[in-house]
Amino acid sequence: MFWCDPFWTNRVSNVILADRLPGSHRNFAATSDFAIMDTAQLNSLLRQKLEADLRSGLTHIPRAAKKVELQVESGTDDTVPPSAAVESNIPQSVEVQKTVAPTPQQEMRSEPVSPVIQPTTPTTLNLPGDEDLARMSSKERQKQLNIVAEEVSRCTRCKELAETRSQTVFGVGDPNAGILFIGEAPGADEDAQGEPFVGRAGKLLTKIIEACHLRREDIYICNILKCRPPGNRNPSDAEACNCREYLDAQIKLVDPDYIVCWGSVAAKNLLQTQQPIGKMRQTFFSYGRAKVACTYHPSYLLRNPPAKKDVWEDMKWLFSDMKIDL
Template structure:
């Protein structure tokens, strides 16, 4: 069946309209309108009737073939969205330009606070109240200051305070460790067996006992004749030093390690210290063995005698010489 010439003319016009439209699309942004050959074939062949109807509907009734129908205004091609750019890396800021980082909060370790010193049940040792440091007190002043002393625990078991005895202006002072039972009972230093030996030693040196002054580091008897403990020595030591300031002897003989170590503040063993002159506050000091030790170790009496002979030599004395 052949098409009528009018129909064929119309079809040609439609195709021409379509071709122009496609050209316009290509020239004016046709990048977005892709029409391939398959679609063009469909337009030319199978879809003739439909295209005719569409073409008729698009044309004004009075001028079907005068001018190609203006193409419907195409929306302006939308701006192609820009592909999101990867953020450019931030240039490394110089260190000085950087905002200072917040300094970490330093937490100081809690400082351990020293514990409060426990309340002392006994008066603290120290400079003697009532006895001016550096001045020469009298033995009576010191004894009055000592009073019924309870400055250390040795007061608990004592019978008597054994302060000292002898010449308050002696040139020679003997300092022992502490009272024994006999001394505690009588209140006088060196009256027991060790005291009797000391008296013989003093007389062998050419002195009478009353010529010299005798005292101890601690004034009260330690229980069971034990050694004085450090706190007891510390409590009583100021009275000993005050006694030596009062007497101001030329020579001190330290009997045993407690006397020597306390006065010299030296922990050297008495076996090494003995026989060697030392000095205590400007006063010559001779360390030697304690008479109680010599009673236990009679062989050591010879060494003690040698030590005392050095003292005699200092005073220009001969053995047995009195005065």
């Protein structure tokens, strides 16, 4: 449930959703049309805006909201914080190697703060065993991922999603990546192109990745859902459950050292928690052998640019655990 400052509520008549509602590719822009809107219409837009912020991890609206609105209305701030700028004498690429066996020091650093959450979803997929997987090359892992992707493309477990999708959106990136990113669900751009994180939020995610001296292809990127929910609504519990074995298969086949959950939908579904993102930031959770970090979704950063500094701090914290200074 949101706590909403009355000052912010009174200013809702100065703001309108300029794109589809709700969804992961939304903007705000000033308009004079609100002068002719009645209270019911304003309340409807306010509710949709709050629901959009909730799915991105926001739990409170700050009292000093006026400055944030002005920054968002400009529509020009898509950059990561100035501290993320890559200096000319810093390498543009950093190789993040997967660990085989942690040292005693690494074991101490990876001690989970919360109880370990193990994958429990029964699977109908024929996946290789752990020993076979450990010997697989990147090419062999990609072949296994392609088999799962083909199964996903035929999936009709969620009748509404199967009937409304243009195509399924499985995942992209290095099948042997040390870092795996998880978002919530495809949006309209992803549904059209068949690749996760390709819209405005995806472009911002790419900038964040590059600020970390990596490329998109160095990371494996996927979503909780493989189909776009109509209207970009939140995934239902049943939909997330139906798609869970595909997500678990991706995690098993890539076998990352680190997982980053972008937004509350990803975090709550992967870790089965109701904690808000604000309380999960800069705390490692465990999923299998992977260390899981949680931060705000890029779509939230587009609507609230000041939060970019928080995500950048999260990235510096994450990479410091890999012994990499940003």
